[in-house]
Amino acid sequence: MKNYVRWLPWLVAGLATLWVVSGILPRSSSGFELGEFGRLPVVLNGRVQPLDSVARNSLRQLRNKQTALRDSRTRVSAIEWLLEAFNRPARADELKSFRIDNPELLGLLKLPENEKHFSFSEVRPSLTELERQARRVDEVPAQNRTAFEKQTMKLYSSLVLYQRLKNSLSPEFSTNFLAELTDYEQLLPAASAAAQAHQDGGQFDSAALNRIMVFVRRYSQMAELSHPLMVPPADPRAPDTDWQSMGASLVAAVEKGSLHPAVKWYAQMGRAYNQGDVNGFNQALGEYRGWLAAHFPQAYSKGQWESLFNRKEPFYKATALYTIAFLLVCFSWIRESAALRRSAYALVVVSLSIHTLGLIYRMALEGRPPVTNLYSSAIFIGWGAAVFGLVLERFSKSNLGGLGLATAAFIGLVTGIIAHNLALGGDTMEMMRAVLDTNFWLATHVVTITIGYVATFVAGFLGIVFIVFGVLNRAFDRATAVGMERLMYGAICFATLFSFIGTVLGGIWADQSWGRFWGWDPKENGALIIVLWNAMILHARWGNMIQERGMAVMSVFGNVVTSYSWFGVNMLGVGLHSYGFMDSGFKWLLLFVVSQAIIMGLAFLPAAYCRSQLFRSANSGPQGKAAKDAAAQRA
Numbered sequence: 001m002k003n004y005v006r007w008l009p010w011l012v013a014g015l016a017t018l019w020v021v022s023g024i025l026p027r028s029s030s031g032f033e034l035g036e037f038g039r040l041p042v043v044l045n046g047r048v049q050p051l052d053s054v055a056r057n058s059l060r061q062l063r064n065k066q067t068a069l070r071d072s073r074t075r076v077s078a079i080e081w082l083l084e085a086f087n088r089p090a091r092a093d094e095l096k097s098f099r100i101d102n103p104e105l106l107g108l109l110k111l112p113e114n115e116k117h118f119s120f121s122e123v124r125p126s127l128t129e130l131e132r133q134a135r136r137v138d139e140v141p142a143q144n145r146t147a148f149e150k151q152t153m154k155l156y157s158s159l160v161l162y163q164r165l166k167n168s169l170s171p172e173f174s175t176n177f178l179a180e181l182t183d184y185e186q187l188l189p190a191a192s193a194a195a196q197a198h199q200d201g202g203q204f205d206s207a208a209l210n211r212i213m214v215f216v217r218r219y220s221q222m223a224e225l226s227h228p229l230m231v232p233p234a235d236p237r238a239p240d241t242d243w244q245s246m247g248a249s250l251v252a253a254v255e256k257g258s259l260h261p262a263v264k265w266y267a268q269m270g271r272a273y274n275q276g277d278v279n280g281f282n283q284a285l286g287e288y289r290g291w292l293a294a295h296f297p298q299a300y301s302k303g304q305w306e307s308l309f310n311r312k313e314p315f316y317k318a319t320a321l322y323t324i325a326f327l328l329v330c331f332s333w334i335r336e337s338a339a340l341r342r343s344a345y346a347l348v349v350v351s352l353s354i355h356t357l358g359l360i361y362r363m364a365l366e367g368r369p370p371v372t373n374l375y376s377s378a379i380f381i382g383w384g385a386a387v388f389g390l391v392l393e394r395f396s397k398s399n400l401g402g403l404g405l406a407t408a409a410f411i412g413l414v415t416g417i418i419a420h421n422l423a424l425g426g427d428t429m430e431m432m433r434a435v436l437d438t439n440f441w442l443a444t445h446v447v448t449i450t451i452g453y454v455a456t457f458v459a460g461f462l463g464i465v466f467i468v469f470g471v472l473n474r475a476f477d478r479a480t481a482v483g484m485e486r487l488m489y490g491a492i493c494f495a496t497l498f499s500f501i502g503t504v505l506g507g508i509w510a511d512q513s514w515g516r517f518w519g520w521d522p523k524e525n526g527a528l529i530i531v532l533w534n535a536m537i538l539h540a541r542w543g544n545m546i547q548e549r550g551m552a553v554m555s556v557f558g559n560v561v562t563s564y565s566w567f568g569v570n571m572l573g574v575g576l577h578s579y580g581f582m583d584s585g586f587k588w589l590l591l592f593v594v595s596q597a598i599i600m601g602l603a604f605l606p607a608a609y610c611r612s613q614l615f616r617s618a619n620s621g622p623q624g625k626a627a628k629d630a631a632a633q634r635a
Contacts, residue, residue, distance in 0.1 A: 008339050013346035020317050031278040038079040041303035042228040043243040045430045050303035052310050054228050055082035057426045062097050062158045064424050069096035086169035087270040093120040102151035167225035178271040184215045192257035223247030231262045236295050314358025319416025321351035326409035329402045344405050352386045369443040371450050375422040382415030384454035400483045407461050441509045449502025455495035456562045462488045463555030467603045476612035485548040488555050496534040503527045526565030533561045553603050560596050
């Protein structure tokens with residue numbers, strides 16, 4: 001038994017590590033090199049990214065998942081789904097790629113209300129009515145839309161995105177795109193010469209232009225629908241903005257007199273995939289990859305590394321491990337088991353290691369500091385809280401064992417869930433807005449003030465544990481309360497320092513960007529409120545206006561203040577800092593605020609409802625023994 005207890009933490013850490021490193025290589029039973037296809041670079045949202053990212057981000061928007069469904073049991077990977085949409089649109093239409101939750105919208109589309117996932121073929125019969133509703137809703141201000149109207153616009157946008165993807169590689173209803181390109185390529189020399197003669201004002205072959213115009217009109221329509229820019233520029237030194245969609249490249253071929261080689265390779269891959277020709281697909285893919293590596297090594301490398309990052313999913317795995325670690329800490333408190341606590345410690349260390357590697361990897365991919373948008377702020381706050389929690393655990397007294405681990409694991413898992421939901425909006429590495437495009441201020445102001453968020457949330461979580469233990473745990477005594485209060489105090493001091501410095505740095509940045517240091521913008525007000533609230537806590541403690549329980553209550557309210565600055569100001573939709581407006585998040589923010597209010601209310605329960613002797617005596621009246629002792633100690 002002793003050997004089991006001794007080796008349990010190592011076993012837990014080893015199994016967690018094995019799970020994390022598993023699945024690096026993509027699995028494909030069909031023989032098609034789907035993973036390599038997913039690594040091909042394209043340009044979308046102003047940045048180079050692999051087709052794997054296009055597929056995953058698109059499905060997140062359509063179905064809130066990174067997979068589609070062939071039926072209720074069979075999942076289709078994101079890249080296979082994208083290949084189907086590119087090359088077999090009729091078959092892609094049968095995959096369940098859309099999530100619809102609103103009962104009123106399901107009734108409008110005449111879909112069964114006991115299901116949530118649907119294919120395009122199931123939605124198609126009601127497209128006319130959906131388009132009519134979307135035109136009507138489009139005239140309604142976003143803040144005034146009902147749940148039905150919001151879901152209608154979301155589904156309509158998803159259908160538009162899906163239609164664009166289906167026309168990105170070839171026209172949707174093309175039966176043999178490669179043969180069509182062969183005919184088009186044969187007409188190009190004569191058509192190009194005729195077009196040049198026409199521009200020069202000389203005689204030209206009108207018949208050649210008429211023959212080519214049939215194709216040009218078709219490809220012009222395709223260019224309007226195409227989603228990612230899949231064709232690299234002729235000059236490898238050209239900026240990313242010079243990449244073209246397949247349709248635009250085909251139209252431009254009339255002027256150039258020839259097709260871009262990438263167009264032919266994509267067409268060859270499409271024909272081979274349609275015919276089930278594994279060797280033909282892999283050969284065309286290999287030739288294109290070799291050409292990209294030789295002519296566009298940076299874009300090619302970016303596609304390789306980002307695709308690997310997508311498959312590893314470090315933040316998802318870290319969130320899962322944080323969840324298990326938190327449960328182990330809770331069980332260690334219930335069973336008073338040191339072995340479970342050490343296992344939780346090992347698991348938090350593994351989780352934090354994966355979290356750290358993922359954070360560094362993402363920074364390298366973006367070429368940016370760790371915080372650039374709401375999604376990355378959630379990732380960074382979780383990472384900072386995990387670091388903070390391990391430090392607390394290292395320096396906590398024996399009667400507070402596991403408290404730092406619980407802090408690290410709980411905030412890590414909650415911010416991981418928040419980040420997952422933020423990722424449903426699409427690309428999380430989008431191009432920066434012009435005013436934010438400065439690594440210096442992102443690395444100073446944004447990181448500093450986000451560290452202030454971290455410390456305030458850590459203090460708030462400690463306050464929650466203090467109150468819950470005080471109400472439910474008979475063993476919650478004076479020594480534990482004093483120790484927790486000191487940890488909260490230290491976290492609040494840390495939060496006040498970084499929030500204040502971050503706010504000042506933000507003012508300097510604002511002066512450089514907008515010509516004024518302070519403009520009472522909602523985000524600026526939110527940052528100031530955090531500083532003021534933390535300062536109020538410190539002054540209340542220094543002036544003996546609050547004791548341990550009061551410190552806990554004020555720290556919990558710090559969660560509300562910080563969540564307002566972090567998310568609430570974006571939901572207002574006004575001000576220069578509204579970079580991450582999320583109307584759907586209002587409900588969750590409100591529920592969070594209500595939950596914090598309930599927890600604060602627990603601190604004032606009558607003595608009869610509190611199990612700990614400390615809370616019973618403190619709640620029995622202002623002259624309770626605990627209050628007297630605390631006041632005497634502070635005096």
